[in-house]
Amino acid sequence: MYKSIGVEAEKTQTINTQLPAHIEVKDLNLWLDNKHILKNINVSIPKHSIISIIGPSGCGKSTLLKTLNRLLDDSAVIQLEGSVLVAGEDIYAKDAEVTTIRKRMGLLSQRPFPLPMSIFDNVAYGPKIHGERNKKILEQIVHEQLVNVGLWNEVKDRLHSSASLLSIGQQQRLCLARGLAVKPEIILGDESTSALDPISTQTIENLLISLKDDYTIVLVTHILRQARRVSDYILFLYDGEVIEFGKTEDILLNPKQELTQKYVKGFIS
Amino acid sequence: MSTAKRLRKEKIAKWIMRLSVLVISSSLLLIIGTVLCKGLPYLSWEMISQSPKGGFYIGKEGGVLNAIAGSLYLATASTILATCIGVPIAIYLHVYTRPTSLLKRFSKFLFDVLFGMPSIVYGAIAFSIMIWLGIRASLLGGIITVTLLTLPIVVRTISELLHTVPSDLQQITTSLGATKLEVAKILVLYIKPGLFTATLLAFGRAVGDVAGVLLTTGFTDNMPLYIDEPAATLPLAIFFQLTSPIPEVQGRAYASGLLLTLIILIVVICTNLLASKQKKHKL
Numbered sequence A: 001m002y003k004s005i006g007v008e009a010e011k012t013q014t015i016n017t018q019l020p021a022h023i024e025v026k027d028l029n030l031w032l033d034n035k036h037i038l039k040n041i042n043v044s045i046p047k048h049s050i051i052s053i054i055g056p057s058g059c060g061k062s063t064l065l066k067t068l069n070r071l072l073d074d075s076a077v078i079q080l081e082g083s084v085l086v087a088g089e090d091i092y093a094k095d096a097e098v099t100t101i102r103k104r105m106g107l108l109s110q111r112p113f114p115l116p117m118s119i120f121d122n123v124a125y126g127p128k129i130h131g132e133r134n135k136k137i138l139e140q141i142v143h144e145q146l147v148n149v150g151l152w153n154e155v156k157d158r159l160h161s162s163a164s165l166l167s168i169g170q171q172q173r174l175c176l177a178r179g180l181a182v183k184p185e186i187i188l189g190d191e192s193t194s195a196l197d198p199i200s201t202q203t204i205e206n207l208l209i210s211l212k213d214d215y216t217i218v219l220v221t222h223i224l225r226q227a228r229r230v231s232d233y234i235l236f237l238y239d240g241e242v243i244e245f246g247k248t249e250d251i252l253l254n255p256k257q258e259l260t261q262k263y264v265k266g267f268i269s
Numbered sequence B: 001m002s003t004a005k006r007l008r009k010e011k012i013a014k015w016i017m018r019l020s021v022l023v024i025s026s027s028l029l030l031i032i033g034t035v036l037c038k039g040l041p042y043l044s045w046e047m048i049s050q051s052p053k054g055g056f057y058i059g060k061e062g063g064v065l066n067a068i069a070g071s072l073y074l075a076t077a078s079t080i081l082a083t084c085i086g087v088p089i090a091i092y093l094h095v096y097t098r099p100t101s102l103l104k105r106f107s108k109f110l111f112d113v114l115f116g117m118p119s120i121v122y123g124a125i126a127f128s129i130m131i132w133l134g135i136r137a138s139l140l141g142g143i144i145t146v147t148l149l150t151l152p153i154v155v156r157t158i159s160e161l162l163h164t165v166p167s168d169l170q171q172i173t174t175s176l177g178a179t180k181l182e183v184a185k186i187l188v189l190y191i192k193p194g195l196f197t198a199t200l201l202a203f204g205r206a207v208g209d210v211a212g213v214l215l216t217t218g219f220t221d222n223m224p225l226y227i228d229e230p231a232a233t234l235p236l237a238i239f240f241q242l243t244s245p246i247p248e249v250q251g252r253a254y255a256s257g258l259l260l261t262l263i264i265l266i267v268v269i270c271t272n273l274l275a276s277k278q279k280k281h282k283l
C-alpha cells in the first residue's frame, strides 16, 4: 500500500549538503531469515553531523544501524545486497577487515552494559585489545575519556571498583567513554537514553551535541522531541523503506510526504 | 475463578511444596545420620593414614588411604581434563557457530544423550577399547573414562550458563572491534562464578562413580604410584567392604562413606568460597 510512496520518495532522498558524505548507503537490501527487512535504502550521511533515524516500532531502525558496523554478520541467516561506504570504503567488500571496521564506530546501546570488570578496565578494554600495552598511555586514555563524558570527578576515587556499582546514568556515560576510547570516527546510538531518567538523558544529549565537532553521530530514537533537540538531519523509516530524509526542521515542520506528516503529528506510531 | 478458590489453590500448592521439602531434607538427614552412626565408631587415624592389610579388607586392619588417594587423583585429574576440553567446546558452539548451524544442533543433541548415558556404558566401551589396544586396567584408563563421563556435564552446564549471558554483552564487545576469541574471554569472565559450579558437578560425579572405574581402573591394596597401574577408589572400596560378611569390615565401609562425604563437603565449601570471591564484578 505504501510501496508507491516509497518509490516516489526515492527521488527526494539525496539532499544537498555542503559537508562531504561520511557514510553512504547505496541500494541496500537486507533479508533476515528470508524476510525482507531493509528495502532499497539510499542515504548519504554528512560528516560531523547528528542524524536521527525515526519510525514506528519494527520498521528496521535497529537493523539499519547494525548494518553500519556489520553487527548482523553472525545473526541467523542474513542476505545483503548493495553497499555501505564509510569514508569511501565499502565495508561489505570481500577484503574488508571486520574488526577494524567496527573499531571505527562506537556503539551505545539501549541499556548500559558495562563489561564485568572495573571502571578503569572498561574504558581501557578497547585500546587494550587493539594492542595498547603501555600503562601510562592507557591511564591517559581513561582519564581523557572519563573527563570527556563528565564522569571523572564522580569516579576518580574508585576507578578500580566494579563498574556495575555505578548508577544507570553513570553506566551509560561509562559505556560512551568505553566506545570513544577506541578512537572511532562514528558514534552509533540505539535508543541510548530510553533507560535513563530525564537529567541523565539531558546529560547524554548534551554530550552527543558537544561530540559532533569530532564525530559523525547516527542515533535511533523513538522520541521526536529528542530528534529535534539533538539532530541536524532526520531519516524517517517506514516498513524498511526510507520515506524521507532531510534537515530536522524540514522533516518535523514541513514534511513532503504524507506518511511523514502523519507520523510526525502522531497519527501513526 | 472466585478469590476464595484462588486462595485455596495457593494454600494447597504451598503445602505440597512444603511437604516435598520436608521429605527431601529428612531423607537427606537420614542418609547422613546413618553414615555417621555406623561409620563414626570405625573412623580412626589408622583408616586415613594406612593402606589395607590382608587382601581386599578381609584383614580388618590398615586403612583406605590408597582408595582416598586414588579417588582424589582420578577425580581431580578428570575434572581438570574435562574442564579444559569442555570449556572450549561450549565456547566454540556458542560463539563460533550460528544458531542455525547443523553442527550446533547435532552437538547439543549428542551431549544431551551422552549426559544421560549410564556410566557402566562408558566403562564397557572404554574397557573394550583398552583390550583392543592391549592396555590393562590402570589409573590412566580410569582418568580417560571418567573424563569422557564428566565432559557432557561440563559442556551442558557451561552451555546453559552462556545462554543466560545477555546478548548485549556479546554485541558490545564485538562492536568495540573484539575478535571472537576476545568476546569469548569476556563471556568466560562473566560466567566465572558459574564455572565453579560446573567443575563442582563434574568432580562430584567423578569422585562418586563406581561403574565407570570398575572395569577400567581395577583395584589394588597398594598406593597408586604409577599412572599405568591399577588404582583403588573409595566407592569401590566401600563396595568391597560392604559385601564382606565381617561386621567390622562393614562398619569400615560406612567409615569410608563418611570420608567420601567429607571430601565432597570440603570441595563444595572451597568452590563456594572461590565462587563468592569471583562475584565482585558480576552485574
Ligand SMILES: Nc1ncnc2c1ncn2[C@@H]1O[C@H](COP(=O)(O)OP(=O)(O)OP(=O)(O)O)[C@@H](O)[C@H]1O
Residues within 6 Å of the ligand: A032, A033, A035, A037, A055, A056, A057, A058, A059, A060, A061, A062, A063, A064, A075, A076
Ligand atoms: N533475526 C531476525 N530474523 C527475522 N526477522 C528479524 C530478525 N531480527 C529482526 N527482525 C525483524 O526485523 C524487523 C525490524 O526490526 P528492528 O529491530 O530493526 O526494528 P526497530 O525499528 O528497531 O523497532 P523498535 O523501535 O521496536 O526497536 C522487525 O519486524 C523484526 O521482527
Ligand SMILES: [Mg+2]
Residues within 6 Å of the ligand: A061, A062, A063, A190
Ligand atoms: Mg530497535
